[in-house]
Amino acid sequence: MAITGCTGMALARGSASAFGCTCAYARMTAAEADFGQDQVYQDMALPTLQTSRLSLRPLSEHNRDDIIDLDSDPQVMKYVHSGHPLTQQEAIQDHQERLLACRQIPGLGYWAGYLDDIFIGWAALSPIQSNSGAFHAQKAELGYRISPRFWRQGYAKEMARELLRYGFEQLGLVEVVGQTMAVNEVSRATMKACGMEHVRTLYVEFEDPIPGSEDGEVEYAITREEWLELQSHLK
Numbered sequence: 001m002a003i004t005g006c007t008g009m010a011l012a013r014g015s016a017s018a019f020g021c022t023c024a025y026a027r028m029t030a031a032e033a034d035f036g037q038d039q040v041y042q043d044m045a046l047p048t049l050q051t052s053r054l055s056l057r058p059l060s061e062h063n064r065d066d067i068i069d070l071d072s073d074p075q076v077m078k079y080v081h082s083g084h085p086l087t088q089q090e091a092i093q094d095h096q097e098r099l100l101a102c103r104q105i106p107g108l109g110y111w112a113g114y115l116d117d118i119f120i121g122w123a124a125l126s127p128i129q130s131n132s133g134a135f136h137a138q139k140a141e142l143g144y145r146i147s148p149r150f151w152r153q154g155y156a157k158e159m160a161r162e163l164l165r166y167g168f169e170q171l172g173l174v175e176v177v178g179q180t181m182a183v184n185e186v187s188r189a190t191m192k193a194c195g196m197e198h199v200r201t202l203y204v205e206f207e208d209p210i211p212g213s214e215d216g217e218v219e220y221a222i223t224r225e226e227w228l229e230l231q232s233h234l235k
């Protein structure tokens with residue numbers, strides 16, 4: 001079952017990885033991984049983050065119905081998970097898995113985006129897990145999913161940029177990666193708008209391919225050095 005944004009689709013369709021895309025894991029060796037599979041943090045509240053328009057609050061049990069609404073929308077699910085809207089039961093299971101993912105690596109997890117007090121969607125810096133099962137402490141995977149009535153207003157970009165800032169400045173991450181279907185132009189544009197660059201395209205065979213799978217899965221990435229360089233130009 002899928003639990004991340006851009007990577008859920010790959011997971012749902014047979015990736016060996018538990019928390020993200022096959023691409024991201026392939027970039028990591030077992031020696032790089034820092035946290036054991038069984039290590040779960042109990043008391044690691046994620047911070048609430050603020051952008052100019054949005055409040056990013058740690059995803060919680062209270063978001064269950066928000067997630068059911070989001071994941072039952074065919075537009076939202078077109079390029080993620082199995083390409084179909086989720087049933088209520090599937091959405092609840094995914095939600096629980098995301099909440100569990102928030103407890104794997106200190107500071108990493110999922111945030112619900114609020115415009116005033118209205119839920120607009122979520123964004124994530126999710127843990128990356130190697131094939132051996134260990135989690136990487138200094139790399140994370142960016143993901144996002146937004147309710148269609150809030151599309152095209154810059155909210156995904158706003159949340160993603162804040163998560164990159166938080167990840168590099170506050171968590172000391174060394175790299176953030178993201179993956180999406182090559183045909184998911186909007187997701188690609190969002191990563192690009194955050195300074196992430198296309199790293200490679202992978203062609204994966206799926207038993208039940210989503211239309212467009214034949215064009216492959218693209219991986220984007222940005223290192224801390226690249227992000228710092230970008231910030232210096234913005235000043």
Ligand SMILES: CC(C)(COP(=O)(O)OP(=O)(O)OC[C@H]1O[C@@H](n2cnc3c(N)ncnc32)[C@H](O)[C@@H]1OP(=O)(O)O)[C@@H](O)C(=O)NCCC(=O)NCCS
Nearest residue numbers: 006076145146151152153154155156157180187189190193
């Ligand atoms: C991907 C998604 C989160 C983008 O959300 P959004 O809030 O509409 O995106 P933004 O308004 O912040 O736009 C981000 C970039 O995409 C571009 N974009 C947005 N909608 C677009 C569209 N329909 N066509 C082309 N480009 C588009 C924007 O212009 C912007 O790029 P720019 O800064 O270079 O101009 C949203 O479409 C979504 O939830 N999709 C379904 C779930 C999904 O596919 N998630 C990603 C999985 S990998």
